[in-house]
Amino acid sequence: MSLDTSPVDVIIEIITYLSPHDLVQLTRTSKRIHEITTLSLWKNIELHNSGYHESSSELDCPPPFVSPSKRSYLSPGLSDRYENRHSTLFFQQLNDTKSRNEKRFIEVASRVKSLCAVVGWNDRHIWHLLPSFTNLEVLELHGQYYPFDIEIRGPPLERLRFIKLFAYIPPAAAKWILSSTKALERLELGLLDRPVSNIQAEHPAHWPLPEEKVGENENCVDYGSLDGEWVIPRPLGCVFTQMEMALSNLTHLYLCQPCQNDPSTADQVYRWSSRAEAAALADWRRLLLASSKTLETLVLEQRPGAEELERDIYGEVCFLLNNKLGTGNRALVEMLEEILFQDGAFPSLRRVYLYGFAVGKDFALRPSKKTPGGRFMRRLKKRDVSCEARLGRWTEFEGVNNETSWAEWDGEGREYRDKDQPDMKWDTLMARV
Secondary structure (H helix, E strand, C coil): CHHHHCCCHHHHHHHHHCHHHHHHHHCCCCHHHHHHHHHHHHHHEEEECCCHHHHCCCCCCCCCCCCCHCCCCHHHHHEEEEEEEEHHHHHHHHHHHHHCHHHHHHHHHHHCCCEEEECCCCCCHHHHHHHHHHCCCCCEEEEEEEECCCCCCCCCCCCCEEEEECCCCCHHHHHHHHHCCCCCCEEEEEEEECCCCCCCCCCCCCCCCHHHHEEECCCEEEHHCCCCCEEECCCCCCCCCCCCCCCCCCEEEEEEEEEECCCCCCCCCCCCHHHHHHHHHHHHHHHHHCCCCCCEEEEEEEEEEEEEHHHHHCCHHHHHHHHCCCHHHHHHHHHHHHHHCCCCCCCCEEEEECCCCCCCCCCCCCCCCCCCCHHHHHHHHHHCCEEEECCCCCCCEECCCEEECCCCCCCCCCCCEEECCCCCCCCEEEEEE
16 A cells, blocks of 8 residues: 555654655655645744754743644754754745735645744844734744834734743734734743943944933933943833733743842842833733733743853853842742732632742752742742742843843753753752742
């Protein structure tokens, strides 16, 4: 019996083991095979290097929405050939198809159920093409800094069940995507504001905006914490301020942001924007309250800022372990305590995971009440909510334009070890209640 005469269920089972490249070759064997395999070929689109979701770009605890074993990557040969241009080529080709044959473009775009991409600064086509993915259920975008304003017009993506937006996603895109669906079950956000360059740089690429000044006199303009050398990358806020939140089905929420490091930890003087922090926490508060009735799992990650020279001085693990006071955790914990511990609040909440929190553990992995993070964990225990605190990661950035790379196309190694702390890594368990 040839493949062309095999039962449909047999062919469908076979194609689940094929890479996208091999699947393309199979579709060309016969008209019947083409009809069966075409839907699978376009169903899940992964636009980054093989192994991306096995890297530290994806949390293991709690488990990811889609298991890494079920991700479809390009073959290694194609990954090497096209380097980090996967998304650029894909959206450029789709845009060309739309220009030549819009009916064919709509047919292809409607087949996509899951889209995950590392979006580069030159991937401009994605934003006006996005509304055409009308059957999209899973959307994961990891953005590199995009210095231009964008506008998205088109019907909402009403079928979205899982959204993950990380790093430099244009605010207009984040707002449009989040307002597209009322069916959302899982949301993961780690949004960054535009970088602000080192004031001592010879040719600063990113000056503070006029509206970001806090005062001025006859001699100078005051930009507050943005007027310095090493400005820690800022969380993005004021995105959802005027937006009506519809999160009545949300059960899983993961929120990530850079944060201030303990002053005694770093070898250099850093500048941190408390204005950006307050704006981001206001957005987080709205998301939490909008999902308060159904939320079961809450994941919170804070990444202390570290200029890349800190790697030569401390290393990532030692830098994080020295962050004992939890200075950067304080404002977030105060906001959480205000809304989580009211009578009857968050009735479905069962699990909380913390990354990058100073919790002051003892040998039994019990948190201390001396730090904001430890105090928060102890209060969760009294509410019968389980909580794990893990080491976390830093926000490493280069100190000229003060940009960070949360969206590496090939991910970052999960097995990274600090030479001075060989038994520790970024997801090492620090405390549990």
